[in-house]
Amino acid sequence: MDPFDERILSVLRDGRPRDFHHLLGAVSFSHNTLRLHLNNLVERGLIIREKTPTEGPGRPKFNYSTLRGPKREAAGALTGSSEVVTLPFRRLRRLCRLQRGGKCREIKDQCQPQNCPQIMKKE
Numbered sequence: 001m002d003p004f005d006e007r008i009l010s011v012l013r014d015g016r017p018r019d020f021h022h023l024l025g026a027v028s029f030s031h032n033t034l035r036l037h038l039n040n041l042v043e044r045g046l047i048i049r050e051k052t053p054t055e056g057p058g059r060p061k062f063n064y065s066t067l068r069g070p071k072r073e074a075a076g077a078l079t080g081s082s083e084v085v086t087l088p089f090r091r092l093r094r095l096c097r098l099q100r101g102g103k104c105r106e107i108k109d110q111c112q113p114q115n116c117p118q119i120m121k122k123e
Contacts, residue, residue: 004029004037005046009066012047017063019052038064 001009004027011026012018018026024034041047045067052061103110 004033005041008034008037008041009046012064012066015066017050017065019061019063023064 007027007029008023011023020034020038023038024031027034038047038049042049042064047064047066049062049064052063054061104116
């Protein structure tokens with residue numbers, strides 16, 4: 001991990017979400033460098049980016065924070081750790097590639113593990 005990533009993670013280490021401009025002031029490197037390293041950390045699963053509601057028109061605002069709870073455990077499993085991670089079904093964002101908005105495109109019903117065509121094919 002390079003010094004830029006370490007600096008960003010040290011600012012976010014307390015677990016409180018921070019917006020881009022607060023991070024920019026805290027890490028004191030250029031706007032583009034921060035944007036690049038934040039995107040890389042999100043892709044690697046070390047931090048999360050959450051959209052915050054805005055009052056009016058304009059670009060959306062994002063808060064960045066380190067992973068907590070099950071998200072941290074899942075990231076550890078993906079980065080080569082030998083630990084097993086279990087998540088309840090309701091915490092998954094998508095069950096399979098056919099799900100859009102909680103509905104399965106193939107069966108035209110609520111997406112559940114019992115009726116998922118992708119799971120049925122594997123069994």
